Amino acid sequence: MFYFVGAGPGDVDLITIKGRKLLEEADVVIYAGSLVWNEHLKFCKKDCEIHNSALMTLEEVIDVAMKAISKGKKVVRLHTGDPTIYGAIREQMEYLDRHNISYEVVPGVSSFTASCSALKREFTLPNVSQTVIVTRMEGRTPVPEDEDLERLASHKCSMAIFLSVQDIDKVVEKLEKGYGSSDIPVAVVYKATWPEQKIVRGTLKDISEKVKKEGIKNFSQILVGNFIEGEYERSLLYHPEFTHGFREGK
DSSP, rough: EEEEEOOOOOOOGGHHHHHHHHHHOOOOEEETTTTTTTGGGGGSSOOEEEEEEOOOHHHHHEEEEEEHHHHHEEEEEESSSTTTOOOOOOHHHHHHHTTOOOOEEOOOOOOHHHHHOOOOOOOOBBBBBEEEEEOOSSSSSSGGGOOHHHHHHOOOOEEESSSGGGGGGHHHHHHHHHHTOOOOOOEEESTTSTOOOOOEEEEEHHHHHHHHHOOOOOEEEEEESTSSSSOOOOSSOTTTTTOOOTBOOO
8 A cells, every 4th residue: 555645844743643653654665855854764663665755756756666565565655744735746646546556645734834833823814814825936847827926916815835935036026016015024934843943024025135144045935915914803703792503692
């Protein structure tokens, strides 16, 4: 059996209980070594066969997995964060489908929610934003034209931007045009939940300079929107005057 497991954003205790159990039981672990903290590997069996996929092609990953599965071994493909977000798992699943190999996807805590938690903020606030856009800047991997950062920012909702801090100037330029302001709050969270976590706060006006001063060039989330700072309305859910299926309002 083959398992795609989300390792979470960094902190080894932010993997799910199911994910940890599978990691402990695995005969073969193929982990994303450039992104997954190798502290996770301490939970593997002593005789577990471990491969770093940062050094491998897709074909090599599948070859290792298929050889192990043919011998009745349990294989865990350990991805960073949640494997369904920028995890490149669809192509792996199609390989497995073609060879009639069963697999399961075990979700994990994504770095974008971990980053918001590190800020002690909430993406969705009444009268501020009820929508979160998860996206990235185009780079070597293109994005569809309709998902250009400027177009997405024009919705003026909360945003979490992956894989883009190395192009912070271009990110800021597009966001300023989309939001129509340079005063929008921004936070860049470097390695959320890792021991070396770093948070840089600012606005579109000054975040680029601050990020460069800190020497941040990778492994970061860019969170944007008025959910970071500013006023918001109280939620109705716990308001004493609000009635719902479990409580009568006063």
